[in-house]
Amino acid sequence: MQLPFEQFSALSAAGICRHVFTQRIPGIDVSHDKAEVLKGLDAAHREICNAIGVGDWPLFTAEQIHGNKIAVVDEVGSALRVDRGRRGAASLPSREFPGCDGIITNQRGIALGVYVADCCAVYIVDPRTPAIGLAHSGRKGTELGVVTNAIREMIDRFGSVPASMIVQLSPCIRPPHYQVDFAAEIIRQCRALGVKEIHDSGVCTACDLNRYYSYRAEKGKTGRMLALIGLRALPIRQKSVRL
Template sequence: MQNHMKECRNEGVPFLTFPELSELPQFHHAFSTRLGGISQGYLASMNLGFGRGDDEKTVLRNYRIFCHATGFPIGSLVLTAQDHHTNIRRVGREDRGAGILFPKPWQSIDGLITNDKGVTLCVFGADCVPILIVDPISPAIGVCHAGWRGTVGKIAAKTVLSMQREFGSLPQNLQAFIGPSIGPCCFEVDEPVEREFVALKTLQPETLIEEKSNGKYYIDLWETNARILKEAGVLKVTIGGLCTKCHPGLVWSHRASGGKRGGMCGMLMIREEEER
């Protein structure tokens, strides 16, 4: 599948962007890779995941390095509290720094939305699907983390609904971007997980699942989430097409590393007026 993401580099730190999203001047975004940080050993080198066995001061230093290279004020970051649920939380300027400068005051939040400028929403992954959603009209933004549980729970559609309810966003005005994650070439599951996707009858699941001869199945998380977004009324969905398991030298992959890995972060904000 074609890769619709661009690899950029600043001050020796590589990061990934969507060229189409970069063309919308009111928004700023970037995805980290596994490169450019100071972590050591199996976490080398850009680990942005707290709780992966890294020293917290090292992880915080990685954030400072990445934010400096990509132009995000570190004090503007707001972190999810991901545990494969489908809860969405609205955050604002008063929440800036949550999870970075002070502990997150929430649990089980796999999606964030805001219409405040200068608030950077962060979503994490290392095979699971990170999704960025923008409303250029309001403007407003949302991010969500869709592992297979979040995917079948339609967290992407719930993020759209939350933006519609909180900000008056019209789904047809939204644009969604599916970031680096495990692709249909590599996401292998057993029958119990396959049955969860078969149950998504309105999405034509038979075209999303490929049966293998050993009782396993390949599932296309990218296209599943794209169809969920389109079913929710989003007309423009861009699939990045970068499979994490296929590119373990560039990005973190839980499956490729056998679980010995760091974490990547996707960041999205509405720019302050003076930043444009």
């Protein structure tokens, strides 16, 4: 049976990362609260992660409060919660970053994830550095500039150059099912920072409930799609043996 997920050709072509955007999982009861629904989706999401080769990678997620804070993972096992103009160490009993809606990293072999059900998952890839980012951006997060903050943090922390970046927008809710076209605003913000390669799936989550979850169309009783991205691990070089 084909697993319910999709991938984006622009990210695959970059050749430096693994990524996925899961779709609706058949047979899962989504009438509970978000935490309970995510528990129900966990096994299917793990199977998909295994299928794309990241099943054994550490997964870092964001709390997702519709804000604009960005978490930075700049060494494995270490993470910082970042507020523009205010930075401090974050205690992490789990791999979820409290108060954040985006994550960036330059580390290989770890996965960044956000959960969406109408909001946009925005994948950011800098093949030159290399570095990656992932942001949860709905109407409010877009107004607050969460994707802008993620790109700026990649510039500040990793020396990324916007002109070298690839940005990919996931399926999200769009007019006429929603009154605000925040996907168009995300694209405008990225262009204003100098990003040239921007790809938009152009797909509306509320238009296809057989394939996607939609918080608005399903009146809050719904599941979540997992958006995930990670830098590929470097191949292990075998030492030559002199005879």
